[in-house]
Amino acid sequence: MVKREAKNPNSDSFRRFIRELSELDIPEADELLSEHRSQAIALATDDGRKFNEKRLSARTAYQAGRYEDAISHYVELFRHGQIQDQDLFSFGWALSRAIQEILSTSKQSNFSDIRVGRARKYLNYYFKIGLKGPELLHTIILKHALALAKEGYLEIIPFLQLWGAQAFRPEDWQRDVLVSEEVGGGSKGKKRTLPALVESVFMRAAKEALRSKQKDHVDFVLPQLEKVAERFPDNAHLKRYQAELLHVIGRNDEALEKALAFVRSMSREYWAWEVLGDLVSEVDVKRGCYAKALLTSSKEEFIGNLRLKFAECIWREDPRRARGEVEQVIRCKQQQGYNIPKKAEELSKRSWFADAKPIEPSVSFYEKFVAPADSYLTAQIPVQLAVVDWINEEKKFFHFIVNKSLDGICLFSKYHGTPRIGDIVAVRVEPLILEGKKKTNVLTIEPSGDSAPSHLLKDFRDRVRVSNGMGFVEDGTFISPAIITAENIMDGQEVAGRAVLSYDRKKARWSFAAIEAKGVR
Template identity: 25%
Template structure:
């Protein structure tokens, strides 16, 4: 292709064209023809601003086109023409473009174009190599560093998409990125941190070591935002939440105190919005302990322990913290940890901690049992014996002491004292033991009803606990018991920590309520009793000690529970009574009645049903005496009064 042809016969009459034609042809893609017209116009009218501008834009496009084709001879010709034109200095757009295309004639820029093309074609390593050649000549060029950084990130990302992750390759890519010293904080910097976080599960990768160079202070506000998948609707933890969770755990294990100090405020920031807090709170408690804030560490560890009371490791953590506060409480916590029957191969350090305290107490027999248990377990697993074991073996008392057969009684005796440390600030909650039951779909998993005293309500709060949680089967239903625990009023979930029998009488957390029998169902052999608005229950004949008729009073201890059908009430104890029920549910009346279609209505809107109207031959205008009961009209969804018994008609 000829670079330039100014003598085109089709353009001899340039006077018939204007700059508008140049712009139009350029826009239509006829760049060469637009250039020819523009060149002629500038030759004929070199001082016309729009002619110059039209030609300038053609030359800019031509330089870009020929640069992409690596036709740098043409690039230089067009650039020479472009630089010989004069443009308004205030026209920033065209002047910036001129500056940009002038760089395209630089040999380095030719390499950059190659690198960009390689990146676009997915040849990221070739792009990196090409960029590095240019960076060697321009070592302070931040844009090139950034381009290399993006290519390194893309290569690392591809590794995670492959079937066999090459950990060494990803670690090298991360290391190469850190050497670039790219701009930070930035999107790329955060994305690279995300790659590093994915390697956390690899044993030979230290996220802590990476972050110390990456700079934990470079987390952006955006990194603390959860990720919402618009396709699935799922919500995922933020980058900061994942990284801080993993890094804080590693930093504690490696005793990285400086990093932990920097991470504490970030942990708090994540906890503000985190739904799953327990593991981050655990790491924070361990960090505070390492940093010497023992009291704060213990208070947070207690919060974690309440959620993981059955796990040995949480009691070991409490012991590790109490070592700095109260050595006796630490001893109790270690005993409580071992009373949880943990898996032997995981508790060597725990046993050796307890052995040291036993030695200080002079209980060499118990201490020797702990040390021997560690040796036996390690030999069984084929693992090395810890150096701390050798320290015990070299002590004078060790050979002379006779090892205990086991320390089970020791653990049991001090475990309860450990729980007192944990729950010392929690009050005892009075309760009565309810019945055991199992769900149809889980017949082998029995649960137990518990009725907690509720000072704010006449009805106890009904909760359920696994039957095996405590030795419930030792006691009869209604037994006075007490718990230390925490009740979530929103979900009605009760977390029970301690349990014991207490002084009191059966069903003593219940109050007696007096109700009225408003229906006796002979077929189903049960009675219906109402106590107040929305408070009623049914009682089978088999649980009654006497015969009840409509209108009789009855005294009951009621439990209240939430079911999928709404609030339900159940009678746990039933008594006969001569006490009159509340006038709120049963009232006498003596009023004139109006009868319509066989139904009666008094002046105060007591409803008399057809059966009573017929039975007592109630006529319009007569005075009727009787008792009316509170009644809910389902059709109208309103509460009113209904005649329950008729004492006379005047």
């Protein structure tokens, strides 16, 4: 009633409603009702009515989509100490909508200093009004900051420190899956997994920390990055940034451990080998890692720094090829219209460079150096014995089992020899999680002359019970119908053979399955 009559502040009814509202006995614990009463009573003064009009104008402007007008009204209320708790979120949402408009317009017509300046000013307003998370609005503000950071207009680490590194919602830890629609004859239904917001934010923060090399930045980012990496073990980039940050602060052993883990899972990515090369101290391994990286990528726009690192590793033994690497970088940058890297200029001014006749980069030359890198990568993984338990001749691969929790598949082309069921092989493997699924990365595999592990392979001799074409030995060993038929095994007959550890999916249990069995006469 007070708000309704506030347009006629001199009327008897307005004064009466103000008096009655003031005299109401409101429980002290009811803070919300007390606050609303104070707001209504404030309408009895000229200033109170003035600021109420500002408040109404701000809400009207927001509802009409005039977000910057709404912000102007809220800023005046804030400066005069007239902002109310229920206004704060409205103010925050107006700031968010205005920043979104600036970002959308900038993406279409390129960013300008004026628009970026307004966006940064509104982000500053958001922190001044003191809103916190976890909250949807808080998350959206962070997304705006991340968009500006990716364009180089904002540093995400100082922003994240103000925003609150613990203020993520559960939804911010979830990845989104996009399903493509059929467009122009393209594939329909193809799925693409997008990183969670937490992943994107801390990968950006890690890049900044690596660029600045400031200890306080590294100390802030590294613990958070470790939490994110635990949540998303299939993201090799998180391990990469962990390794590089650990190296920055001198924890080199830990850095190498992280690097080896992601290189084994991302061995087809040039950057993985380049990072490992940066971290190792052995000259032959470093050179081999850079050579592996150059063999892995042919995109010149990405590998300029890599070529220069390789050149520094080989110039003493082969200055002609080192000069060829440097000139390739210079030529590529000139063709693309970019500045020549300072490192390339520095190398080109050295005495060995002037005396050397350049030789163009070649695959065959790189291949001479890769062996130490390959050996270094696999040497950290212990050799385990495994048994070949089935073979797919049509698709040219075989399956092996190491134990109840570890098995894998190997292509014939990666195996030196002809695999047979029951063969003992020596393997180096690494368990991986890719897109939420458990995988086994086979690093090395070769025939072994060692005896079969008893937990994997056993000899048996006993009488068999044949039922519905399937054989069962007293100790639980299963004999498949194929073997029963091929060897003409009869019910009650004594049989002997070998059996491999096997998982029965129907009964959800482990047992042994015969790989060969013959009747004993």
